[in-house]
Amino acid sequence: MQIGYKLAAEAFGPNELVRQAVLAERAGFDFAEISDHYHPWLDVQGHSPFAWSVLGTIAARTERLGLATGVTCPTVRYHPAVIAQAAATLALLSDGRFTLGVGSGERLNEHVVGLEFPDSVQVRQQLLREALEIIGLLWQGGYRSYEGEHLRLEDARIFDLPPTPPALAVAAGGPDAARLAAELGSALFATEPRPELVNAYREAGGDGPRYVEMPVSYAADEHEAARAALTTNRWAVTGWKVMSELPNPVNFDAATTTVRESDIRESFACGSDVSRYLEVAQPFVDAGFDRLVLMNAGPDADAFLDFYQRELEGPLRELAPRRG
DSSP states (O other): OEEEEEEOTTTSOHHHHHHHHHHHHHHTOSEEEEOOOSSOSSGGGOOOOOHHHHHHHHHHHOSSOEEEESOBOTTTTSOHHHHHHHHHHHHHHTTSOEEEEEOOOOHHHHGGGSSOOOSOHHHHHHHHHHHHHHHHHHHTOSOEEEEOSSOEEEEEOOSOOOSSOOEEEEEOSSHHHHHHHHHHOSEEEESSOOHHHHHHHHHTTOOSOEEEEEEEEOOSSHHHHHHHHHHHHGGGGSOHHHHTTOOSHHHHHHHTTTOOHHHHHHHSEESSOHHHHHHHHHHHHHTTOOEEEEEEOSSOHHHHHHHIIIIIHHHHHTOOOOOO
16 A cells, blocks of 8 residues: 555645655655646646646656656647656656656546547547557657547657656546556556456456545544535545636536535544544545545645645555455
């Protein structure tokens, strides 16, 4: 089991994200994962810096901390050729510590360039497949061209490639995407404790790491923790069908007016009771995930990192799948 720290780029500015990454390395986290957004989910979060600049700075300020995007959409706002080049460069700057996490994206971030973000999930997955094929081609070296149904590449070459290509984690919300991760990726990425995703990935030949995000909100008081998560992270309980479709933070604000503190407590580990964190983590471990990313929505990042180092890390690393 490896444990990651989620850098919430929607909630903090670039300098603060770098500072938190440095502290996460000192606290014992194995890797840090950053969201790659153009907009925050809610205006109250107030931030959304360029993830790739932040990652480059973190690579220079840390020594052993793994780095990952969680996740980048390489189809509309970015062309996959640009992401292939960016990931190769970051892999070199971090001495091989970088994992490229990719997914089919959200309208929230992709519509901003004025290009159509497909309504059809099937078309989004077709786009992702073509993007993965382009990235894989470019990482092989040499001049490459590609003619897909949706995406094209013309005489492109990445001149600075790492000795080994970066790991490629593909986000999956269903079995088809999990099989795509096995076919064209080297790792699986998910946000729910669903064993069918891991099973589909493995049955399709996937044998790489399995990343999953776990929602937590640390504060000494459970009510304070839940209120903080409700204020800034209530979008997280809406489900992927909502999260992928709405175009702007104001729409997420309107869509989450009925979310209550009880809804947050049901899915988040809130407060400072280690046993609650283990209770929330266990289904992810049972489902077969071996890279657990802690997404803290609490009001004090430093206090959470201290809590993790002093009380949570040991018990969390000892978790094992329950039999039966």
